[in-house]
Amino acid sequence: MAVEVLDGPPSTVPLLARAALTARGRHGGEVPERTLRVEDVVVDRHRLAAYQRLTGYDVSDTLPQAYPWVLAFPVQTALMARPDFPVALPGMVHLENRVTTHRRLDAAEPLTLDVTAGALRPHRRGRTLDVRLEARVAGELVWECDSVYLGRGRGSEDAPRGDAPPALPGGPAVAVWRLPDDLGREYASVSGDVNPIHLHPLSARAMGFPRHIAHGMWTYARTLAALGRGSLGPSTSRVWFTKPVFLPSTVELVVQRSGTGVLAGLRSRKDPSTTHVVVTLDA
């Protein structure tokens, strides 16, 4: 596969604008074989501290498990904004994520980040797209992430379903979180993910949502932070974003531990039968 090395992490906002302007014309069933790479990305400690504060981590030198995703976000956006990319970026929905951390990641270590888009698959609400992220320190693979996105469109009812997430345990909540109206704007400012569906009721409505929703990657990171230090070292976590969390709202964290594994998730406070996020962690 062709590896294209970028000069540095590209600036996200112009890419998102370009992706928005070219959204309509995108078609085709093939994802170009291409890996975009940025080398030796240096972690900005102020941004990291703001991220750690917003997602419930201590301010420390260890990168939260979902943080390299944030570092790779501009590269991923650049890949999807390319003219030959078949799926429109605006309105794309993050469905799933699987992250493996091979060793503790220290903020002092520059990371080389690879972004590769994988296959398109039919889905009952459009097509799904696999994206693979890899992070290396001096050639050593230290972190990898496989994401599944949904490009909404004409779906096929008979499309094969992916792994269903495990059912959330019932019982009392272990924590109650009140997610404020400006959470999407706050997370956008620390992560660079300024997708309009997260920012404001009006901008979300323009994208076909009744109002703005929390970033899935915030709910994922906040849940991992609540599970303790397990995901800071070698570990694998998975997340399924099952139902959007409209802002503002109140969600409940539920947790079930078994051996080294943890099953956790967020459910609606108002309607506990609504599961927003399911997370598993093996450390």
Next chain:
Amino acid sequence: MTTTRRAAVLGGNRIPFARQFGPYAEASNQDMLTAALEGLVARHGLAGERLGEVVAGAVIKHSRDFNLTREAVLGSSLAPDTPAYDIQQACGTGLEATILVANKIALGQADSAIAGGVDSASDAPIVVPEKLRQKLLRLNRAKTPADRAKAAISLRPTDLGIQVPAATEPRTGMSMGEHMAITAARWRITREAQDELALASHQKLAAAYERGFFDDLLTPYLGLTRDQNLRPDSTLEKLGSLRTAFGSGPDATMTAANSTPLSDGASAVLLGSEEWAAAHGLKPLAFFVDGETAAVDYLGGEEGLLMAPAYAVPRMLARQGLTLQDFDLYEIHEAFAATVLSTMAAWEDEEFCHDRLGLDAPLGSIDRAKLNVTGSSLAAGHPFAATGGRIVATLAKLLHERGSGARGLISICAAGGQGVVAILEAA
């Protein structure tokens, strides 16, 4: 409960100390204390371990941090069923925490414990003026719309403003430096003597880093691997060229360099019984022998604000049957260079020892070659509550290097005219 047993210092850990608004500007007390604890846990293999208790505190504390130490424990890899509580005795906090847990271990009430402290001069709570606070509370209490309107109307633009905490004594309105300047003048401590002590502190701390002394006492944090305040290549000329910061006129001798800077940092010390240590494969560095606290009446100007350790030490020596010279090492906290020099001058002074301490003879002088041998707060910085843990861990390791039976004295002055002192003995 009829017998006591020895409490051992098994290890210590701190994060490098940073200057105010330095690399830790965005870190909270809880972040820093968790980092110091986590490093201690990692180095001693305590992950998942339930300890007897963890005791720490901070001098400058947000009201939301009412359970600061417990929250740090929950954020660490220690077993979540490890209890914790906060204490606060100004700059004596860390050493007082050590005394408390050592006593519990000695009495058999705990087998293991961590004592520590943390302070941030950067992430400080901001307080609204008292008048505004009263009005806002009234507004909050108001039940009827009329009461609310009345309370709201009383708010004035001139009520606005913020107060940032400072190292000022509430009852005198004077800063600690101003208090110290009076004591320094009383003991005729010269500018040169203070600058020499400050320079020695930097040189000794730098040498300790060079020989790797802190390799197992420190966990890097937010990119810092050494104390930010450390200036290894400072000179007497440079120090002598600085303007004075406290006191006035020709008597002013105290500068920013021979006073400690406002700092951010955290420290933690692991203590345990000998049985617990053996069961966990840990070797005692030193035993906790004794501790004493004292306070002085500084309000009438009878005694200096930071002179309480001068009273605490002779009381502890008498109880132990020791003289001031019976120590291999002395750790006298350098709140200001003048604090160390005034304390030593008082112990050498016949009149002070007779009139104030009630002794027949002066305590005498101490061998300066044994004083703060790896530097102290002037070089390392002084995050108030974190200093005690830094000193206990440093001294325990130094005594261990010197071999069994070596004895060390710790003396720490604190705001409010208080002092905390202790004796450690090499294991």
